[in-house]
Amino acid sequence: xxxxxxxxxxxxxxxxxxxxxxxxxxxxxxxxxxxxxxxxxxxxxxxxxxxxxxxxxxxxxxxxxxxxxxxxxxxxxxxxxxxxxxxxxxxxxxxxxxxxxxxxxxxxxxxxxxxxxxxxxxxxxxxxxxxxxxxxxxxxxxxxxxxxxxxxxxxxxxxxxxxxxxxxxxxxxxxxxxxxxxxxxxxxxxxxxxxxxxxxxxxxxxxxxxxxxxxxxxxxxxxxxxxxxxxxxxxxxxxxxxxxxxxxxxxxxxxxxxxxxxxxxxxxxxxxxxxxxxxxxxxxxxxxxxxxxxxxxxxxxxx
Numbered sequence: 069x070x071x072x073x074x075x076x077x078x079x080x081x082x083x084x085x086x087x088x089x090x091x092x093x094x095x096x097x098x099x100x101x102x103x104x105x106x107x108x109x110x111x112x113x114x115x116x117x118x119x120x121x122x123x124x125x126x127x128x129x130x131x132x133x134x135x136x137x138x139x140x141x142x143x144x145x146x147x148x149x150x151x152x153x154x155x156x157x158x159x160x161x162x163x164x165x166x167x168x169x170x171x172x173x174x175x176x177x178x179x180x181x182x183x184x185x186x187x188x189x190x191x192x193x194x195x196x197x198x199x200x201x202x203x204x205x206x207x208x209x210x211x212x213x214x215x216x217x218x219x220x221x222x223x224x225x226x227x228x229x230x231x232x233x234x235x236x237x238x239x240x241x242x243x244x245x246x247x248x249x250x251x252x253x254x255x256x257x258x259x260x261x262x263x264x265x266x267x268x269x270x271x272x273x274x275x276x277x278x279x280x281x282x283x284x285x286x287x288x289x290x291x292x293x294x295x296x297x298x299x300x301x302x303x304x305x306x307x308x309x310x311x312x313x314x315x316x317x318x319x320x321x322x323x324x325x326x327x328x329x330x331x332x333x334x335x336x337x338x339x340x341x342x343x344x345x346x347x348x349x350x351x352x353x354x355x356x357x358x359x360x361x362x363x364x365x366x367x368x369x370x371x
Contacts, residue, residue, distance in 0.1 A: 075123065075124045075125050076122075076123060076124075076162075076163070076164070078109040078121050078123060080099065080100075080101065082161065082162060083099060083101075083109075083111050083119070083121065084099050085161060086121075086156060086159070086161065086162055086166065087099065087113060087119065087156075087168075089159075090154075090156050090157065090159075091154055091156075091168070094113055094114065094117070094154075097113050097114035098112075098113075098114060099111055099112070099113050100112055102118070104123070105275070105290060106123075106124070106347070107122060107123060107124055107126070107127035107130065107292055108120040108121060108122055108123060108127060108131070108290075108292065109121045109123055112171065113168065115171065116170065116171050117153070117154070117168050117169065117170065117171055118150060118168070118169050118170075118171050118172075119154070119156070119166060119167065119168045119169070120166060120167050120169070120290075120292075121162070121164070121166045122164045122165075122166065125164070127164075127292060128164050128165065130292040130293060130294075131164075131165060131166070131167055131292055132165060132211075133210070133211050133212060133213070133292075133294060134152070134167070134291045134292050134294055135152050135155060135165075135167055136210045136211055137207065137210050137211075137212060137291075137294050138151065138152055138291055138294075139151075139152065140202075140206065140207075140210055141199070141202060141267070144198050144199055144201065144202045144267070145195070145198070145199060145288070146191070146194055146195045146198050146199075147191065147192075147195045147285065147286075147287060147288050148172050148286060148287040148288075149172065149287060149288050149289065149291065150169030150170055150171070150172050150287075150289055150291075151169055151170045152167050152168070152169055153168055153169060153170060154167065154168030154169075155167060155168075156168065172278055172286070172287035172289060173278070173280075173286070173287075174278025174279055174280055174286040174287050175278060175279060176274055176275055176277070176278065176279070176359075177274050177277055177278070177279035177283065177285060177309070178274060178355055178356070178359045179355075179358075179359065180279070180283045181283070182311050182313070182314065184279075184282065184283030184284070185283070185309060185310055185311065185314050186313070186314045186317065187282065187283060187284040187285075188279075188283075188284050188285040188309075189310055189314040189315070189317035189318045189321075190317050190318070190320070190321045191284075191285060191321075192285060192305060192306070192309070192310075192318055192321075193306075193317070193318040193319060193320065193321030193322035194321045194322070195288070196269075196299075196302050196303065196305075196322055197321065197322045197323060199266075199267055199268075199269065199302070200266035200267060200268075200299050200302070201266075201267075202266075202267035203267075204265050204266065204267060204296050207267050207294075207296050208296065212267070212294060212295050212296050213295045213296070214265075214295060214296045214297060215263075215295065215296070215297040215298065215301075216270075216293075216295050216297075217270075217293075219297065219298065219301045219332070219336060220260060220261040220263060220297070220298050220300075220301075220332065221260055222256060222258055222259055222260055222261060222331075222332070222335065223259045223260065225335060225336075225339060226252055226256050226335075228339075229248075229252055229338070229339055229342060230252060232342045232343065232346055233245070233248055233249065233252070233342065235346060236342065236345060236346060236349070239345070239349045239357070240361070244361060244364065244365065247365075247368055248338065248342075248364065248368070251338065251368055256331070256335060257331075258328070258331065261298055261300065261328050261329075261331070261332045262328055263298060264298045264299060264300075264329070265296050265297065265298075266296070266297070266298075266299045266302075267294070267296060268293075268294065268295050268296065268297050268298075268299070268301055268302050269288065269291060269293065269294065269302050270291075270292075270293030270294055270295045270297070270301065270302070271290060271292070271293040271340075272288070272302050272304065272305045273304075273305065273308060273309075273340045273341065273344065273363070274308070274309060274344075274359055274363060275290075275344065275356070276288065276289055276290040277289070277309075298329070298332060299325065299329055300325075300328070300329040300330070300331070300332030300333040300335075300336065301332065301333075301336055303322070303325065303329060303330075303332075303333035304332075304333045304334070304335075304336035304337035304339075304340060304367075305337070306318045306319065306322075306333060306337075307333055307334045307337030307338075307366065307367040308337035308338075308340065308341055308363040308364070308366060308367045309363065309366070310366065311366050311369060311370070312369055312370030312371070315370060334367055334368075337363070337366075337367035338364055338367045338368065340363075341360040341361070341363035341364045341367070342360070342364065344356060344359075344360040344363075345357055345360035345361060345364075348360055
């Protein structure tokens, strides 16, 4: 049993029936699956919309929270993002709610050069600075959870990473395996991070971003983990997606952060790609596996 295993199997036929029965104006549009994450199956409907259908019961409340919060965040998100426009209801044929959004074009930013990543460093810093300025009390009133994955508990996170690393040993070059082990043993030096509270995307990594034909980030997707928590959880993207030189440009836009925030950002910047690598290995997705390994290498580089 894996963390990403589905509770319910979503088929093309089911999706067509749900959309046509609840949103008859969309009937007749081409419907095709374009992705599948841990929590949701993603379908494109016509040229203008995407729909996300929870695969796991744990994702249902996250989807509801996303549907409430994203409209409130419209003035705090500086990069394109999917805007909820269709709110599907649970029914006899499918027990979960689902959401339809405006379509955001682009592809996952996989295999980019440092020069291409540099194109997005400043805009990502500005994006998170603005998002993190959203009023926390407003987020709570709208139902946002607080550090719902307990990411500030460094001891617990480190233990999970040690277990994952053991399972990944056959799939990592010896040098990379040793680098992660050395990092966990010698550079993760605190047990828990002092709490700070900002509005978080909550799951920022290369599979939740889109890039245009130049390689510049053109959208941020999958907002199901919106929550109130430590900014370091989102700042992981400065470590996993950007190299040391590009990272400096990011923080010039985001602003200064303390050493604990940087420690947590790097830790999550290693942790999330380890999870992505474990899943990619299981489903034999070599392209995602290599990007996950490259993300880890970037996160471990620099100060």
